[in-house]
Amino acid sequence: MTKSFDPFAHFAHEDDYPELDCEAACRRLAAALALRTVYTTPEQTDFAPFDRLYDLVRGAYPNVARPGTFERVGHSVLVTIPGTDESLPAALLLAHQDVVDVVPGTEGQWLHDPFGGHLDDEWVWGRGAIDIKEMLMGELEAVELLLVRNGRPRRTVILAFGEDEEVTSRGATALAAELASRGVHAAFSLDEGVSTFADAAPYGAPGTTLIDVCLSQKGYLDLRLIARGAGGHSSNPFGGTSLERICVAVAALAERRPKPRLTPPVASTFRALAPHIVEGPFRGLADDVDANAGAIAREAASMRELHPLVCTTMAVDQIGGSAPSPNVMPGDASATVNFRLLPGTTVEDVVSWVRETVGEGVEVEVLHHTPAGRLDEAGGLGYDELVDVLERYHPQTTVVPSIVCGGTDSIRYEGVCDKLLRVTPFRPAPDEFSRGLHGVNERISRRVYAQGIRVILALLERTTL
Numbered sequence: 001m002t003k004s005f006d007p008f009a010h011f012a013h014e015d016d017y018p019e020l021d022c023e024a025a026c027r028r029l030a031a032a033l034a035l036r037t038v039y040t041t042p043e044q045t046d047f048a049p050f051d052r053l054y055d056l057v058r059g060a061y062p063n064v065a066r067p068g069t070f071e072r073v074g075h076s077v078l079v080t081i082p083g084t085d086e087s088l089p090a091a092l093l094l095a096h097q098d099v100v101d102v103v104p105g106t107e108g109q110w111l112h113d114p115f116g117g118h119l120d121d122e123w124v125w126g127r128g129a130i131d132i133k134e135m136l137m138g139e140l141e142a143v144e145l146l147l148v149r150n151g152r153p154r155r156t157v158i159l160a161f162g163e164d165e166e167v168t169s170r171g172a173t174a175l176a177a178e179l180a181s182r183g184v185h186a187a188f189s190l191d192e193g194v195s196t197f198a199d200a201a202p203y204g205a206p207g208t209t210l211i212d213v214c215l216s217q218k219g220y221l222d223l224r225l226i227a228r229g230a231g232g233h234s235s236n237p238f239g240g241t242s243l244e245r246i247c248v249a250v251a252a253l254a255e256r257r258p259k260p261r262l263t264p265p266v267a268s269t270f271r272a273l274a275p276h277i278v279e280g281p282f283r284g285l286a287d288d289v290d291a292n293a294g295a296i297a298r299e300a301a302s303m304r305e306l307h308p309l310v311c312t313t314m315a316v317d318q319i320g321g322s323a324p325s326p327n328v329m330p331g332d333a334s335a336t337v338n339f340r341l342l343p344g345t346t347v348e349d350v351v352s353w354v355r356e357t358v359g360e361g362v363e364v365e366v367l368h369h370t371p372a373g374r375l376d377e378a379g380g381l382g383y384d385e386l387v388d389v390l391e392r393y394h395p396q397t398t399v400v401p402s403i404v405c406g407g408t409d410s411i412r413y414e415g416v417c418d419k420l421l422r423v424t425p426f427r428p429a430p431d432e433f434s435r436g437l438h439g440v441n442e443r444i445s446r447r448v449y450a451q452g453i454r455v456i457l458a459l460l461e462r463t464t465l
Helices: 022-033 048-060 133-150 170-181 242-255 264-276 293-301 347-358 383-393 409-413 430-436 446-464
Strands: 069-073 076-081 090-096 123-125 157-162 186-194 209-217 219-227 313-320 333-341 363-370 398-404 420-423 443-445
Touching (some): 022 133, 022 446, 069 170, 076 133, 076 170, 090 133, 090 446, 133 157, 186 209, 186 398, 209 264, 209 383, 219 242, 219 347, 242 313, 242 333, 242 347, 383 398, 383 420, 383 446, 409 420, 443 446
Parallel strands (some): 090 157
Antiparallel strands (some): 069 076, 076 157, 209 420, 219 333
């Protein structure tokens, strides 16, 4: 995508829901952005901004508060609007309260205080504007309008806002456990996912604009490789140094990277795009995705844009233990490797493969892991309505199933929800998103924010009334 991409070329029906007071909604979002809800550890986090955010959302949405209940599980937030038909499974809206901090040394590059909640004629500025306080506040705006327009819905609506998605997702885990203990079950959920438009040029369909509805997410695994060493003079490095053994182990992993493969959602992406594919290498291959799955996966793995969608990726990010001097052999040496697991690949699969590859003499330690997500199917309640709504408010786009290559809180709710949908309805231009996500001068345009609220409200009206 180029910087000339105009997201508003794919906006329509902005006159829907005239009751939506965009100015007031933006002021409420700005107030939320002014709260520095940065989570570090349970012991070191300043929870006062989380407390103020809780007070803000309780007080800002009177029609939600009237029939609903606001609760806290730790510092995570659970809002329940009971439906009139208790036999129906709930609709679950997810977001997280925490934001990443400003990168040290970049403070002077911000045009406005990142925690100032600055609002001008076009933009709402601040950390969290696109990750993802706009979703947290936008979901509340949509539910407030839903109740104003229609009264209580037939289907219960639950909003669950974790406190630490950027760190460990303990908050979402606790919220899901609380719902499970109450016997609550949801038909579908909506959580963050791919947040901007994408040109389908990497697939061989240039000019086709994509919106991804992600039906799973990749797993996360940090492994530490350790080679023991006694040090000593480097004049006799018989058997190799510990650092050498680590380098050989990393090289062996790099040489034997996991083979690419198509997951069902990504295969469905190629099927949906097949009529639009006019360029190689997928032209012809996508006419029969099942028969050509291996070839498609191999070609996609060779492309930067598609590589994460078809590969369990491996990034060697840290190495330690070097000696203080060139003529001294190191003691223990280590390397930390981050894996992102394709759905269908388990932590045990990767650990076993790593141990087999590095061989004896190198220890393999699991530091942290989150399993890959469940693979949900495209179609059914929630998904079909979401596709219809996205196509209405973002015309001349192609909505396709996919997977999230990063992490979301959604995986924590697999035990209480039938279908986990991951797509952010607030869709800036690609360059705006890539620059602002965890970067400098994060902001969201008023039009993007208002359109995202319309998308959520329309989805709720189609699924909960």
